[in-house]
Amino acid sequence: MSREQTQQTAYTIDVVMLTPQNDQLALLLAQDEARSGWMLPWEAPDAGSTLDNTAAAIATRVTGTSPAWIEQVAAVGDGMMHPSNAPISVGFVAIVPMGTPEPRGDRFAWFGLDAAPALGERQQTIVRDAVAAVQDRMDLSPVAFRLLPPAFTLSELQQMYELLLGKRLHKASFRRALQAAWLVEPTDEWRSEGRGRPAQLYRYAPKKRRKGRRGVRFDLLAG
Amino acid sequence: MSREQTQQTAYTIDVVMLTPQNDQLALLLAQDEARSGWMLPWEAPDAGSTLDNTAAAIATRVTGTSPAWIEQVAAVGDGMMHPSNAPISVGFVAIVPMGTPEPRGDRFAWFGLDAAPALGERQQTIVRDAVAAVQDRMDLSPVAFRLLPPAFTLSELQQMYELLLGKRLHKASFRRALQAAWLVEPTDEWRSEGRGRPAQLYRYAPKKRRKGRRGVRFDLLAG
DNA sequence: TCAATAGTGTCTGTTAGACATTATGGA
DNA sequence: TCCATAATGTCTAACAGACACTATTGA
16 A cells, blocks of 8 residues: 555555444445545555455455455446556455454554445445445355354354345244255354343354256346 | 557456357457467557446457447456466456357457367456356346347247356246246247247337345355 | 147245244343 | 243245146148
């Protein structure tokens, strides 16, 4: 993120770091001294690193821990404002385990997704696409499990899915689907959480690989 | 695609153009004189154009007609060979209506996907991702309809879907799903295609918008 | 007539979602 | 005791896929 060179850089890598916080997603932003505002952490790439490596390095350096998941979202191009003067930026989403300590210094801070300050046009686009990408690709990747401690209750797991997907799920259906997918196994521990019946703890233990979804769906096709 | 400047360009836009041809997907390649081989059509961007506009312009110029669908696939980065010396390339997929005439000159040619000559590492990655992107996003976009003439038989439509998705579909289920989605309406014309009972012609006429797919699926989650 | 393709009806297994019920703790 | 939460069972509607059957043409 150094802007020592006033030189035009070829492109930047911008990372949208998300973490569960207070039952919603929080976004990590960096201070933009030049504009006395906030921005996504970004970097001009090192020659020789792959895009993914560079993005992962940014996430790791800023949060002090490895992201649970990181994936490219899209390249966003010209005609949009960006803290750099690079003609394009490649956006990444990273999901950071909950409870990650506040990033060092006051140059970074977490913001609730709804309470985040306005960003430049290009970074705003990247954030919007990043959240959509998480929700689209969630069910192809066991991200949720890496955001939880090794032992968790099924309610916690469901809440994590709901947070990442941005919608409520049906409890019985959720558990049936979990069981059918052979993803978790029960431990012999139970946890009492205030009121109500204690919940059994489970651990992530994928056993089977299922064939992809069947059939055709014409959902949303009418456009 | 001009390589007049030996200068390093910031990035390139590479377009994977696909069209139905002989019951399989065909890929449009350009001659690479410098390497006496073939390559994806690519271009260094104009300042001021968006990525999408540049990609669409490439597709239109090369094929002489507007693509039926075009979408960004991904940016592919460092450490991979590319006809340019740009550090990254942004890949796009374009679907071109069938029956598009051969591109002008002998600098371009269509190749069946399986019969295409080997490309550089980076472009090979882009082609692989492009085909996967078509198959992933097909059911969110009415691409298939734009590849067919305004009036078509349901068998033709199904074959188009099978071609784009790369898998066989069940006839009765396909038609039921079509009907449920209110996407087509019958005309009063019929077409006799050699043997067998003539098929009724349909036209694309989306009427309803359906809610997204429901529930959670944990398919493929065990990884 | 036979072969080939279009189009439809019926059955079955699966599953999402709704709802109800039991289980088990804390207040 | 009442309340809150966990966990599970049952019912229904929707739907994918299999299969069979009818319809209508060309050879």
